[in-house]
Amino acid sequence: MLQELTAVIAGLGNMVEALEALPEQTDSDQDGRGLLVQWHKLFQGQGSQEQGGPRPPELTQLLAGLQQHLARLRRYHQQSGRLQQVLNEQMLQAAQCLSRLPQVPARLQSLLPELETPDAGGLHHLGPLFECYQQSLELAMREARQQRQFRADLCQRLLQLIDELDYNGTSGEEISSIQQRLLRQPENTVLADLCLRLIELVIEGCRSERQHSTRFLARLNDSLEDMQSHFSASVIEGRNLASDRARDDRSLAGELKAMGESLGRADNSRLREEIAERVHSITQLLSHHEQLQEREQALLQRLNEVETRLHSMQHEAAEYRHRLTSQNQKLLIDHLTQIYNRTALNERLESEYRRWLRHGDPLAIVLLDIDHFKDINDNFGHLAGDKALRVIARTIRENLRETDFVARFGGEEFVVLMLNVDPGLVSRPLEQLRKKIESIPFRFKDERVTITISIGATLLQAGDSTTSAMERADQALYQAKHAGRNRLIID
Numbered sequence: 172m173l174q175e176l177t178a179v180i181a182g183l184g185n186m187v188e189a190l191e192a193l194p195e196q197t198d199s200d201q202d203g204r205g206l207l208v209q210w211h212k213l214f215q216g217q218g219s220q221e222q223g224g225p226r227p228p229e230l231t232q233l234l235a236g237l238q239q240h241l242a243r244l245r246r247y248h249q250q251s252g253r254l255q256q257v258l259n260e261q262m263l264q265a266a267q268c269l270s271r272l273p274q275v276p277a278r279l280q281s282l283l284p285e286l287e288t289p290d291a292g293g294l295h296h297l298g299p300l301f302e303c304y305q306q307s308l309e310l311a312m313r314e315a316r317q318q319r320q321f322r323a324d325l326c327q328r329l330l331q332l333i334d335e336l337d338y339n340g341t342s343g344e345e346i347s348s349i350q351q352r353l354l355r356q357p358e359n360t361v362l363a364d365l366c367l368r369l370i371e372l373v374i375e376g377c378r379s380e381r382q383h384s385t386r387f388l389a390r391l392n393d394s395l396e397d398m399q400s401h402f403s404a405s406v407i408e409g410r411n412l413a414s415d416r417a418r419d420d421r422s423l424a425g426e427l428k429a430m431g432e433s434l435g436r437a438d439n440s441r442l443r444e445e446i447a448e449r450v451h452s453i454t455q456l457l458s459h460h461e462q463l464q465e466r467e468q469a470l471l472q473r474l475n476e477v478e479t480r481l482h483s484m485q486h487e488a489a490e491y492r493h494r495l496t497s498q499n500q501k502l503l504i505d506h507l508t509q510i511y512n513r514t515a516l517n518e519r520l521e522s523e524y525r526r527w528l529r530h531g532d533p534l535a536i537v538l539l540d541i542d543h544f545k546d547i548n549d550n551f552g553h554l555a556g557d558k559a560l561r562v563i564a565r566t567i568r569e570n571l572r573e574t575d576f577v578a579r580f581g582g583e584e585f586v587v588l589m590l591n592v593d594p595g596l597v598s599r600p601l602e603q604l605r606k607k608i609e610s611i612p613f614r615f616k617d618e619r620v621t622i623t624i625s626i627g628a629t630l631l632q633a634g635d636s637t638t639s640a641m642e643r644a645d646q647a648l649y650q651a652k653h654a655g656r657n658r659l660i661i662d
């Protein structure tokens with residue numbers, strides 16, 4: 172797909188260059204009275220210094236439109252390139268995981284050709300999914316007492332992955348039903364089967380995304396081909412017109428100059444004859460000029476058609492950009508809560524850490540974990556649990572500074588990066604947030620429910636790495652839980 176987009180951009184680039192090579196419009200042509208103005212100047216003996224033929228305003232507008240369009244397509248091209256790079260790396264991981272499987276089942280085997288052209292969104296989920304699938308097969312070989320915890324961890328991991336999937340329609344419904352079943356921690360064989368079904372759904376999603384992109388590029392190419400042929404004909408016609416008009420202008424100038432000279436000689440009867448001859452030539456030139464104007468009209472009409480095509484291409488390209496942006500977003504946004512996900516957190520933590528090393532502005536890492544969340548799921552169902560997660564994520568987002576970074580770390584745990592905080596005042600907004608969440612009037616199955624969170628926070632200190640700082644925040648959270656929950660501990 173990237174190659175096709177490269178060809179589209181090259182085609183547009185050629186058109187823009189051809190347009191730029193066309194002669195500039197002279198001031199006197201702007202109101203369509205160029206010839207009359209030239210006559211006037213010549214008659215007064217000034218002569219015309221202006222060079223080149225006309226470039227109608229429509230053509231100038233078209234050039235600007237094409238240039239804008241080209242710049243935009245180049246930007247999409249770059250975005251696609253970046254996206255593809257990420258996907259390719261993830262595909263490599265997926266392939267490695269796959270090679271570790273004891274044997275590749277037939278159902279999976281039939282899907283493998285899909286992985287050979289990793290250019291659609293969604294494939295990045297396959298690596299972790301394959302890993303889970305491999306682990307679900309391993310489960311069968313473990314001892315019964317190990318199995319329970321291992322299965323719970325695996326279900327949790329799969330649930331996190333599902334949060335990152337953003338599918339609509341029937342696939343979306345099937346994914347939520349798989350989510351419900353995972354929350355109940357199914358038997359080993361069912362777990363492997365659910366995992367395999369998720370892999371199929373992701374690959375099906377990629378297939379439809381790929382088809383959509385191919386259709387878009389085919390339409391874009393058709394439009395471009397159409398425009399190219401219209402445009403070439405217009406450019407040739409424009410050049411012919413320009414040279415015809417230049418020739419007419421030269422003849423008119425000659426006629427008018429000769430009239431001026433005759434007037435200077437001022438022999439009356441001879442003069443009348445000469446003027447009659449010149450007027451005849453000028454009349455002929457004028458009628459030729461009218462024909463040129465008609466051709467010019469036709470050219471303008473063709474250019475208008477090209478412009479209309481350009482607009483429709485612009486529209487299609489905007490739709491494509493929208494898809495690309497939302498694919499990029501999907502990689503970083505948690506589907507359930509619509510705040511940043513763990514991938515986004517890892518990226519941001521790295522960049523904020525580097526900034527902290529360079530400038531030393533105080534940076535706090537905060538872990539927030541909902542207390543006894545399992546009870547909410549068990550007593551009121553997982554949909555109630557999901558709703559609580561959404562409300563709490565929104566509350567965290569809305570009650571901290573706009574510049575603070577809020578992400579769902581997984582399950583019922585959130586991470587906040589507080590940038591440029593006053594070290595003495597870290598606890599104030601976090602205490603306020605804790606109380607705010609405690610006061611949310613949740614109501615499930617007609618029962619008023621209070622939900623609380625425990626918070627562990629730390630400020631980056633000299634000698635810290637991201638891992639050591641995260642571990643300290645985790646320790647603080649652990650202490651908050653052990654000290655009775657619903658509290659903040661800053662280490």
Ligand SMILES: Nc1nc2c(ncn2[C@@H]2O[C@H](COP(=O)(O)OP(=O)(O)OP(=O)(O)O)[C@@H](O)[C@H]2O)c(=O)[nH]1
Pocket residue numbers: 330334354507540541542543544545546548552553554555556557560581582583652656
């Ligand atoms: N509804 C819902 N539940 C989830 C989701 N992700 C994880 N969970 C549940 O969150 C619960 C987390 O439970 P625990 O890790 O035992 O923690 P807890 O019950 O909050 O207890 P403490 O943290 O010790 O206060 C598990 O029951 C998970 O199934 C999700 O996306 N939606």
